Amino acid sequence: MTAGVQLAYLIAAILFVLSLKWLSAPTTARRGVLAGEIGMAIAVLSTIFAIWPPANLGWILAALLMGTAIGAPMAIFMPMTAMPQRIALSHAFGALAAALVGTSEYYVAVTEGHHLSAFTMGALGFEVLLGFLTFTGSLMAFGKLQGVLPQRPITYRGQNAVNFTLMGVAIVALVWLIIDPTQTLLFPVLIVGGLLFGVLLIIPIGGADMPTVISLLNSYAGLAGAAMGFVLGNPLLIVAGALDGASGFILSVIMCRAMNRSFTNVLFGAFGQVTASSGGDEDDDRIVRSASADEAAMVLEAARKVIIAPGYGMAVAQAQHKVRELADMLTKNGTEVLFAIHPVAGRMPGHMNVLLAEADVPYDQLKEMDEVNPEFAQADVALVIGANDVTNPAARTDESSPIYGMPVLDVDKAGTVMVIKRSMSPGFAGIDNPLYYNENTMMLFGDAKQFVADIVGELSRSAAGV
Amino acid sequence: MTAGVQLAYLIAAILFVLSLKWLSAPTTARRGVLAGEIGMAIAVLSTIFAIWPPANLGWILAALLMGTAIGAPMAIFMPMTAMPQRIALSHAFGALAAALVGTSEYYVAVTEGHHLSAFTMGALGFEVLLGFLTFTGSLMAFGKLQGVLPQRPITYRGQNAVNFTLMGVAIVALVWLIIDPTQTLLFPVLIVGGLLFGVLLIIPIGGADMPTVISLLNSYAGLAGAAMGFVLGNPLLIVAGALDGASGFILSVIMCRAMNRSFTNVLFGAFGQVTASSGGDEDDDRIVRSASADEAAMVLEAARKVIIAPGYGMAVAQAQHKVRELADMLTKNGTEVLFAIHPVAGRMPGHMNVLLAEADVPYDQLKEMDEVNPEFAQADVALVIGANDVTNPAARTDESSPIYGMPVLDVDKAGTVMVIKRSMSPGFAGIDNPLYYNENTMMLFGDAKQFVADIVGELSRSAAGV
Amino acid sequence: MDLITGLFVFVLAGFVGFEVIRRVPQMLHTPLMSLTNALSGIALVGSITIVATSDSTLATVLGTIAIVASTINVVGGFWITDRMLRMFKKREPKKADR
Amino acid sequence: MDLITGLFVFVLAGFVGFEVIRRVPQMLHTPLMSLTNALSGIALVGSITIVATSDSTLATVLGTIAIVASTINVVGGFWITDRMLRMFKKREPKKADR
């Protein structure tokens, strides 16, 4: 590589770091995207010019065009609620690219008779194994999130034995290749091992844990990219891979902490398996107070302070715009309206923020859990819209609950709690929510979008004096 | 270098980063020092073992012993008030080491007929030039801080022309050497140029600006160290140099900002030159209200809230222990006592904190400026001990003042302001302080230590009911 | 670039990533995920190098697929991140009193 | 180690330093200065290498002086930093009421 292109890579690396740095505030975040774009453009263009005229220019241009033709519509038309799936899918793409680059590097080196040093071969094997693993793992995660595959964790006897054996085989193959890179027959073992392992790793993990898994796969994809950097001797790839890896790792740690679970529990706990069994039937004489839209509207109209706690159900129902309308209406009526955002509400970190931002709710109206929890005691109404687990008071009190110790929104401290959901069925963690049987809880059964629209209708009717 | 020692360097680099990371809280700071020590030990030991048996082992051991014999007593007996000088001195040592290593590298390479690539020669020249410059510059700073050299900035006609010419000569020599490293006669030009330039750069800077200059020299010493890393191909030196450079740079920016001055103004402004001229004589009919220790004690005894604003005078007088005694006494008397720490009070950043910590004042009683400024309005007494510029209200109001715009402690908002200093003479910035003529200001003339002791005596007498 | 210098780059970049990403507020975690996705599209550089210097059909085909995959990430990732961020708005000063 | 990889290390370490040092509170700025002083004593590694591999008197003498200078920084720097930090104490819970 010439010094020129190397310098371009250095500049790109600096821009990538700045890009993430600027993402630390909403006011500079878009500048961050721009920095990333410029860095990417510099890196790609200087790569092409450094080997000008490149072989197979037609292939390259066609591939670039095709990638753009697929990527752009995905970016433009993807609904915000589908972000988790989209992200899973793009990890799959990133990891696939790393794995394929590694594979072709290997075959080219072997057929051309280059010697692969132990270091290069090790990095290459790591790249391919991790790349293919992340590829199928992310596809599985995509399938579970999209509902194409069953959400339920699938476990069977001897599962761990099978997984460990497979891993053992892959590692033996890798070590052998490091010792003797010319054993070309072993390379497919690595490939197939990675592909299979990705599937088997995700199978026993429930759909509820997919967001954490995606973040972890993000981290793996980053490591695979960094390994590619080691193979190609390209520090820019190492930097980008390390940034990616750090980001995925931090986000998964944050999610685990917010759910009060450990990594091991997420990966091997088969969470969500025993779902329905513990719910529902223990105390059938508990009373549920359900109410209608106009009853809810009356209470809301009289309230001075309302805190809205949105959850996954709001995302599914695409109710965010109606919720914004409701909040505006209440504000106009003189009511103070806040949004309480739990760190794992929805299906990925920051999910609720993006949805509400889409619906034009200003971001300074959204309060993080620690900030808003003391406020519930002063609120007249806590309006829970399609959230369940993140409001479950059992996490605070019931030591036997699987989510015991997970910090939750203290909605039950509010004067009245309204819960909009379609039924009494549990949320992602698959457990019963004692909140619904409290004396001050009004259950508002229905689709989130429809029900909020009904409340808005009632409010505007009463405002018009009808 | 073998992979083993390289790995040791990587571990040392990680420990250095952690060392600074842990310095971000007083509770983990000592762990940070330990991490740094371990990292250093790993790096030094693995260097020695990697070239075992080393030539000149006797010299090496003798030098290590001698360095320890000088360094340890300096660390043990150095009074805390002399920290600025000590730090200036150690920059001089660090820079000298870098410069000497570079010099011997050069002569060894030339006499042994090694070819010095443009890159190596450039880094080497940079290292030597910057190293010698920082060496004499830091010695000058040491001299001014210690009072060995005159504090006054020394300027003369054509100063900038001389400096720029000298710099031009040095740069030409360096470029020539890069083109033809065998021009051995040019190397001494580099050395002498660096040495001279260090002196000339500091001469026109007043003693008041030495702390900022030290920080900047810290940054230069770091860069020289990093250049050594480039020459020796040692990434650990590059990392340490970059950390050092960043630290010096950040601290000097913080200081400049706290004084509301620019870098250029600090380096070329010859601040403190016109000192005495503007002070004192403009308004001789202004009244100063001076008071005695027992008058001060009476006011303090009646106060419910006292904020103490210490400054350089407290450091000079070594009054911190007496001040602690006074604070304890007032606290026992039921008075709320806070310390207001201005970012540039004293002669280096964090100077007051270290002194008061030495006197056992708990660090959570020390408040930073932004936090404490709103509190002065509720304080009955603001007790200014040997501080001057950092309490000067002219910085807020008088646009013609040289420190206009510098954020200051709002001591004048307190019910009564007491100022302990020896005379009406100005502080480091050399300007008059209108605070001393305010109606609610009591001037307590005397040495800080003595005067505070007197107040303490009065208070304990009255407490004993005498 | 030797192994150890590569490791220095990796470890330092990891530290930078850790420090920088820790400061990203919860609110921006979804854009963060999609931005790092876009950045991971830098694999494009490796893929292009493979295809542009290859004379084996296998490498060309695999590399081309890799280019397509990374381009999707680059184009899609930056675009959707920006689309999300454009939606984040502060309360207009007067909004609450309207 | 080539120039550019060296620059990568330098730039990344600079970023790390910047992020980490920005979080050091004002209160600890004096210990910070003396700690970075101690760390800059890493020049010791370079100085030792010079002396240990030298067969010219000039290099030995210069290198030895460099070792002395850096050892002063290392020993003195860490020691005095620790001495300072040992003095930093939190208020004991009961102190104010005594």
Ligand SMILES: NC(=O)c1ccc[n+]([C@@H]2O[C@H](COP(=O)([O-])OP(=O)(O)OC[C@H]3O[C@@H](n4cnc5c(N)ncnc54)[C@H](OP(=O)(O)O)[C@@H]3O)[C@@H](O)[C@H]2O)c1
């Ligand atoms: N955000 C993350 O990063 C993340 C990561 C990992 C895991 N998780 C997990 O995801 C869960 C998030 O908690 P959450 O409270 O947001 O969601 P949740 O506990 O999954 O509950 C969502 C509720 O919304 C209701 N709902 C579904 N569709 C609806 C519709 N169209 N209209 C109205 N209601 C509807 C459902 O009840 P009905 O069926 O009765 O309507 C359900 O109880 C937690 O368990 C968390 O641990 C999140």
Ligand SMILES: NC(=O)c1ccc[n+]([C@@H]2O[C@H](COP(=O)([O-])OP(=O)(O)OC[C@H]3O[C@@H](n4cnc5c(N)ncnc54)[C@H](OP(=O)(O)O)[C@@H]3O)[C@@H](O)[C@H]2O)c1
């Ligand atoms: N801290 C930093 O990092 C830093 C960096 C760069 C510049 N500076 C500059 O340093 C100055 C610091 O301000 P400051 O308010 O702390 O100090 P100052 O403005 O220099 O004033 C110190 C005062 O203490 C008095 N004093 C001296 N010895 C005394 C003794 N033995 N007993 C009692 N009083 C004594 C002096 O008055 P008498 O002679 O009348 O006693 C003097 O007016 C600022 O101008 C700042 O810009 C600081």
